[in-house]
Amino acid sequence: MQGPRASIFLERQTYRRRRLIDWIKFLPVLGFVLWMIPLLWDTGGDDTVSTGAALIYIFLIWFLLVLASYVSARSLKTALDRRDQAMSQVTDEQP
Amino acid sequence: MSSLNLLIAVCLIYVAFLFGIAFAAERATLRGKATWLNLPLVYTLSLSVYCTAWTFYGAVGYAARSGLEYLTIYIGPSLALFGWWWLLRKMVRIGRSQRITSIADMISSRYGKSNTVAIGVTILAVIGTTPYIALQLQSVTTSFAVFSGATSEQGQLSATALWVAAGLACFTILFGTRNLDANERHYGVVTAIAVEAIVKLFALLAVGVFVVWGIADGPSDILARIEQSEFANWEIQGGRWAGLIFLSAAAVLCLPRMFQVMVVENENEDHLRTASWAFPAYLMIMSLFVVPIAVVGLDLLPQGSNPDLFVLTLPLATGNEGLAMLSFLGGFSSATSMVIVAAIALSTMVSNHIVMPIWLSATGGARASISGDVRGVVLLSRRVSIAVVLLLGYVYYRLSGGGTALASIGLISFAGVAQFLPVLLGGIYWRGATRNGALAGLTVGFVLWAYCLLLPSFGADVLLSSNLLENGPLGIGWLRPQSLFGISGMDPLIHAIFWSILLNALAFFFVSLVTFPSPLERLQGAQFVNIFEHSSQAPSWTGGVAKSEDLMIMAQRILGAREAQVLFAEQAKKQGVQGLLPEPDPAFLFVLERELSGSVGAATAHAMIGQIAGGASVSVQDLMAVANETAQIMEHSSQLEAKSEELERTARQLRRANDKLLRVSEQKDAFLSQVSHELRTPMTSVRAFSEILRDSEKLTEAEKSRYGGIIHDEAVRLTRLLDDLLDLNVLENGQVSLNTQTAELSAVLSSSVKTALSGAEQPLDVALPDTGPIMLETDVDRLSQVFINVVRNAQKYCDAAAPSLEILVHDDDTELLIDFIDNGSGIPEASQDVIFDKFARVNPQRAGGAGLGLAICREIMHRLGGDISYLPGQGGTAFRVSVPQRRRMAAQ
Known part of the structure; x- marks a missing residue:
């Protein structure tokens, strides 16, 4: 059996993992909102955004989303590995 | 002409190289050495079949015509992949645990393994994909023509297209239908696709780098050129921007070829996690140099040249034959990978859901177990289906004349397959979705898509008269194909997507609400929606009727003799049965059905087992049996509880009896001493006083009579005691x-x-x-x-x-x-x-x-x-x- 300290530690990890998954779920929503922002831009008149600037904006978001997704995927793998490890430990201790 | 020969030679070498790779991969898999095949990178690269020749050549043309709108086609899938936790993860898990073989199989499995639904989805998928295959054939032949400098004579082009189609058919048949694997995975093909993904990325990057740093003077120069170009300003219709992002996101989930590589060929669920960032990155890089190439091409090349071919014509115009060759190979890769995967996916659907059911009913079903090689039939039907699909593509190409009408076909095709989305999402997340609802939704969506988008796309007076387009059928204005319900002014594409998806979803929803699902639908629905809670348990067969031997004969023909024997032996061992034939219990039938469904699809496998096992589907009796079993278990446990209570009661009674026995024993001891005492006391005085009377002679009369009285009293006391004992004895013996x-x-x-x-x-x-x-x-x-x-x-x-x-x-x-x-x-x-x-x-x-x-x-x-x-x-x-x-x- 795990001691009370160890179980608190595990709980904390579970909590972090859940929040990480929340963040992963939120990413597409964030991306959608950011990519919809160009719709607010003026399409006529003097304040028109240039195609070059729009291009840079869209690709910058793309790059940041890929980066965020990469980092979250890596952290998720670490978190899941840690969970599996903890679970295998528990099962080892309870034959 | 020499360059044409060179081109053909390069193509043949490239194809041979792909053959080699695919072959090596298959060999390595067979020997169990293909660990590198399990890399998430291979999975991610295989997803790139999304990027077809339409992407490779067409994106530049799209950008040259409509500015940044082309980006929507890549933003949508990126969002879908970023949101993998929501949907793709569930789809992949369902696909793996239910042994799904295609999107038609997925949808029909969910709706009670209904073959009607499967046929509907298959037909829709074929109609939606055929033009797309034609588009690939066109791009290859056109690029061929451009590269070889030959004039684009129609006859010449058609001949090339036919050759390309035939070659692709051969390749697909060779690697797509070599084995009838239970998992429906094609390692060779997937590896070849991954290599092609690298080739096309590298080719496009090479052209992009050449354009930005070779022709122009780096990024700043490109930005300056953009400023001067005809699309210098941000001019995007909001509706199209949002609508196309939605459409392409839906397409990446619903396209048969995407479903094939994403769900069916998925080797490991973890790969999805890598693909969630790597595939968007791939798309980002693919679309990075599109605008520069378009801008420079518009600048450099003469007015009126086809922007769809800038990727090829720019290197040619600047005299870079090598780069042009690489670019051609990139386009060739894009086209071939799409055609191969699409043909595999479609042929699986056609053979599993159309050919096999027809064959089964034509042969009376009994032959599945008695005669006829089902395995051979399945493979043959796959091969014929591949050939037919490619032939359809070729015919479409010939009919459409290879004109510019094809350019818009990509989005029309997307809109067609997007009709699966409501049914797919509803099936995965909503247990109330029913088969009739799905059929209604698909029908409404398909009809509206064809009416509003597909048929008008051929132009006025080709399939729909211009009168109908302008005034509606029979002059009913609000039924005009491109402004339904009198809402005009919308972009025709967005108009069609909006109405078809909306009414599709509504029909699906409302019909689902009012209809009642069959037991099998409800069980499958629960399985799909709660896939993460349940292990893969499917509705069971009522065994007993099926003969193991018949099942063995059938399984051997589908899975192959060796595989089937191994499977049966394993199951028999699991059941603890001697020999090779397991008992046909529900658990075994379930496993067998799953294995078979990997080869012939869920609906067919269900039908085949049904014909041998007797019960064609889960009946109310089965459900009752399950319920009864549960009730029996509950009754049994309550009986146990009652028994243990009774035991406790008995133990209590025994304890009480024991206590009483102990007390009785003590009483007896006490009584014995009491009786001895009672008897001894009078006896002692009787003896003492009688001795006095006998021995002393100086007693007065009064003393004599007193002592005699005492003796008498004691004797009376003794008598009473003995009387009591006697009385009790008489009463107890019932002699009274x-x-x-x-x-x-x-x-x-x-x-x-x-x-x-x-x-x-x-x-x-x-x-x-x-x-x-x-x-x-x-x-x-x-x-x-x-x-x-x-x-x-x-x-x-x-x-x-x-x-x-x-x-x-x-x-x-x-x-x-x-x-x-x-x-x-x-x-x-x-x-x-x-x-x-x-x-x-x-x-x-x-x-x-x-x-x-x-x-x-x-x-x-x-x-x-x-x-x-x-x-x-x-x-x-x-x-x-x-x-x-x-x-x-x-x-x-």
Whole structure:
């Protein structure tokens, strides 16, 4: 059996993992909102955004989303590995 | 002409190289050495079949015509992949646990393994994909023509297209239908696709780098050129921007070829996690140089040149033959990978959901187990399907004349397959979705898509008359294909997507609400929606009817003899059965069905097993059986509970009996010593006084008579004790004969009290009850004996200062109750249950008798048909004598 300290530690990890998954779920929503922002831009008149600037904006978001997704995927793998490890430990201790 | 020969040579070498890769991958897999195949990178690269020739060549053309709108086609899938946790993860898990072979299989599995749904989805997928295949053929032939410098004669192009189609068909048949794997995975093809993904990325990057740094002077120059170009300003229609992002996101989930690589060919669920960032990155890089190439191409190339071919014509125009060759290979890769995967996906659907069911019903189903090689039939139907799909693409290409009408076909195709989305999402997340709802949604969506988008896309007066387009059918204005319900001014594409998806979803929803799903649909629905809670459990077969041998024959023909034997042997071992044939129990049938569904699709596998196993689907009886089993388990556990309670009760009773036995034993010991004492005391005095009488001669007469009296008294005492013992013995042995008389209760009571108190040393105040005339017919002498004993007990043992006894009479319907209650301290609880036993005395020190009185009383009352019991809680010692009413009634 795990001691009370160890179980608190595990709980904390579970909590972090859940929040990480929340963040992963939120990413597409964030991306959608950011990519919809160009719709607010003026399409006529003097304040028109240039195609070059729009291009840079869209690709910058793309790059940041890929980066965020990469980092979250890596952290998720670490978190899941840690969970599996903890679970295998528990099962080892309870034959 | 030399360049044409060179081109053909390069193409052949490239194809041979792909063959080699695919072959090596298959060999490595067979030998179990293909660990590198399991890399998430290979999975991610295989997803790139999304990027077809339409992407490779068309994106530049799209950008040249409509500016940044082309980005929507890549943003949508990126968002879908970023949101993998929501949907793709669930789809992949369902696909793996249910052994899904195609998107049609997925949808039909969810809706009760309905083949009608599967056929609908298959037809829709074929109609949606065929133009897309034609587009690939066109791009390859056009690029061929451009590269070789040949004039684009129609006959020449068609011939090239036919050759390309035939070559692709051969490649696909060779690697797509080599084996009929239970998992429906094609390692060779996937590896080849991954290599092609690298080739096309590298080619496009090379052209992009060449354009940005070779022709222009780096990024800043490109930005400056953009400023001067015709799309310098951000001019995007909001509707198209959002609508196309939605459409392409839906397409990446629903396109048969994407489903094939994403779900069916998925080797490991973890790969999806990598793909969630790597595939968007791939798309980002693919679309990075599109605008620069378009801008420079518009700048450099003469007016009127086809922007769709800038990727090829820019290197050619600047004299870079090598780069142009690479670019051509990139386009060739894009086209071929799409065609191969799409052909595999479509042929799987066509053969599983259309050819096999027809074959099964044509051969009467029985042949699945008796004759005919099903395995061969499946493979043949796959091969024919591939050829037919490619032929359809070619025919479409020929009919459409290879004109520019094809350019828009990509989005039309997307909109067609996007019709699966409501049914797919609803099936995964909503348990209430029904088969009829799905059919209704798909039909509505398909009809609207065809009416609003596909048919008008051929142009006025080709399939739809211009009159109909402008005025609606029969002049009904609000039914005009491109402005339904009188809403005009929308972009035709967005208009069609909006109405078809909306009405599709509504029809699906409302029909699902009002229809009732079959048991199988409900079970499958629960499985799909709660896939993460359930392990893969599917509805069970009622076994018993199926013959294992028939199943074996059938499985051998589909899975192959060796595989089937191994599977059966494994299952038999699991069941603990000797030999190779397992019992056809529901669990085994379930496993077998899953294995077969990997080869021939869920609906067909279900039908095949159904024909052999008898029960064609889960019946109400099956559900009842499941419910009964549960009920039995519950009943069993409650029985166990009851049993354990009973055991506990028995144990309690045993403990009580044991306690009593111990007390009885102690009483016996005490009695023996008491009896010895009782007998010895009188005997001693009798002996002593008789010795005095015998030996001393100087005794006076008075002394003689006194001593003689003592001897007499002691003898009487001894006699009484022996009489009591004898009396009890007689009563216990049932040898007593009752002398029934009639008497009045009050008379019996008063005479008993008088007798009991005569010669008493201590006074006892007795309160006699004032009863009416109650007549008794019983052995009055015996009853009096009981009364006397009880009164005498009270007189002897009542420890109150002023002892009194109250006698109460209750006249009940069934019996007469006479209570004797004194004002003493009562009998301790521990002794209450032994006072009626023989030789029992509550307080041996104060006892005068031998402890037989109450035992005799009880025996008497039992003889008389009544009872005597201790009445607790009355303040003092209380006894209740009950005389059965029957005797009294008889007296009246």
